Amino acid sequence: MQGIELSRRFYADIVRPWLAQVAPELPHSAALIGYGSELLGLDDEVSRDHNWGPRVHIFLSIDSFNDYARRLVGEFTKVAPSSYLGEPIGWRSRPHAPADGPEAVGAIEHGLEFHTLEAKLEEHFAVRSVENLTSLQWLGFAEQKLLAFTTGAVFHDDDGELQNARERMDYFPDDVWLYKIACQWRRIAEEQAFVGRAGQVGDDLGSRIVAGRLIRDVMRMGFLLERRYAPYAKWLGTSFAKLPISDRLMPHLEQAVLAGEWSKRGNALASAYVELAHRQNELGIANFEPVVGPYHDRPFMTINAEDAVASTAAAIADTRIQKLPILGSLDQVSDLTPLLENASLSQRVVRQLLS
Incomplete structure (x- = not known):
């Protein structure tokens, strides 16, 4: 029982x-x-x-x-x-x-x-x-x-x-939700090219570590797009597997985890980003046309994540949220358990970060 x-x-x-x-x-x-x-x-x-x-x-x-x-x-x-x-x-x-x-x-x-x-x-x-x-x-x-x-x-x-x-408290208000989606795309935008760059210089371990961070970002974006709260790390994968979007993302994420070569790793992640974009467009929020290609003139597969950030942020109606820097909510800027579990400290940190 x-x-x-x-x-x-x-x-x-x-x-x-x-x-x-x-x-x-x-x-x-x-x-x-x-x-x-x-x-x-x-x-x-x-x-x-x-x-x-x-x-x-x-x-x-x-x-x-x-x-x-x-x-x-x-x-x-x-x-x-x-x-x-x-x-x-x-x-x-x-x-x-x-x-x-x-x-x-x-x-x-x-x-x-x-x-x-x-x-x-x-x-x-x-x-x-x-x-x-x-x-x-x-x-x-x-x-x-x-x-x-x-x-x-x-x-x-x-x-x-x-x-x-x-x-x-069942889920975030719509504009808070959109802000979090924009910030999650920002996280992807910041590191997506590093999978290839680290691998290019022979740092396969570094490439895998960055890929792991991005896999987690994709998973948490999946929770956002399905309007579900993400659990703490122990149950993240188990709960992710139950999301409607997981069937579309799981093959790409598993390939990224198992890939023995950095370009295959980056390509698999790029495919996962496209699935996120398609799901976002299906929801009718902040549509943008996903484009996958080399990172400027470097051979690293990336998505136009900056366009996703801009289009999602533009869909926010609340002027107070519009004015916030695209940094993120509490658990988008830290995964430190003592911070996440301390409610008063959590509030003070976010006020200091975003005010």
């Missing part, structure tokens, strides 16, 4: 009947969101050695949290079974400690936690409301954290606020 289903049953069989007895008047939402491979449905036997087991997050209003949460956590500790469906409910080998804060509380003895939605948003995104988010705030949200908030599962939602927040 995968973790989402285990936690769903744990809520239905254990947590909800208990809450109905001890606090029948308490409106709440119940979910499993925030972290864990089970949120993506990708947990397996290996996943069970950490951060895995029956887990439920109960969301309360701020007043209800103050009135009920800490007492209920303590009371559940006294009555909770030691295991559920053969799985221990305690915090075994979990790097993520039980919730503990002004509006979040849990216990090491079990996987039941109480939160306010405001506190979860603050922890996850450095905001306390999803209303009226600015473009800079959106650009400061790591895609892997957006994915963790909008996947997982909601088991119960009395007032609908949790599901409403998840729906509002």
Whole structure:
């Protein structure tokens, strides 16, 4: 059984009947969101050695949290079974400690936690409301954290606020999306010729390293064009393979990985860029005519990525986003985990970068 289903049953069989007895008047939402491979449905036997087991997050209003949460956590500790469906409910080998804060509380003895939605948003995104988010705030949200908030599962939602927040964060606003696409083309434009140049001087390892970076850029562009959030590195390839565009890109990317000669490597990548351009044109956004050919007078196959940058940026309607430098969102300029996982630091970095 995968973790989402285990936690769903744990809520239905254990947590909800208990809450109905001890606090029948308490409106709440119940979910499993925030972290864990089970949120993506990708947990397996290996996943069970950490951060895995029956887990439920109960969301309360701020007043209800103050009135009920800490007492209920303590009371559940006294009555909770030691295991559920053969799985221990305690915090075994979990790097993520039980919730503990002004509006979040849990216990090491079990996987039941109480939160306010405001506190979860603050922890996850450095905001306390999803209303009226600015473009800079959106650009400061790591895609892997957006994915963790909008996947997982909601088991119960009395007032609908949790599901409403998840729906509002479901994907980037259109102009933010276009900006990210333009910036992703910029990344490709900056390095696409280096696969050939490094290989030309006999640096095959360097050519392969640049090709690997560009393969990752192509994959992340695939997520953008399919309007899907990209996960953290561990699951990037697995999730990419499920995208509609992956069938068109995978043969070229595999050829680029396996090619023993730099020109074949560069040609395969150029074919992948063309597929991205075709998909972008199919979507009817920022059409441009892809042209593949030598890089100026050098024998390196490249695409007219600068035209893709310009046409995509020109399609942006929001004048505030139009004025931003074509640098990128948070996870387009850094893949450093401590930065991506620190919401307040993420926001400060993007404000400093783009303001």
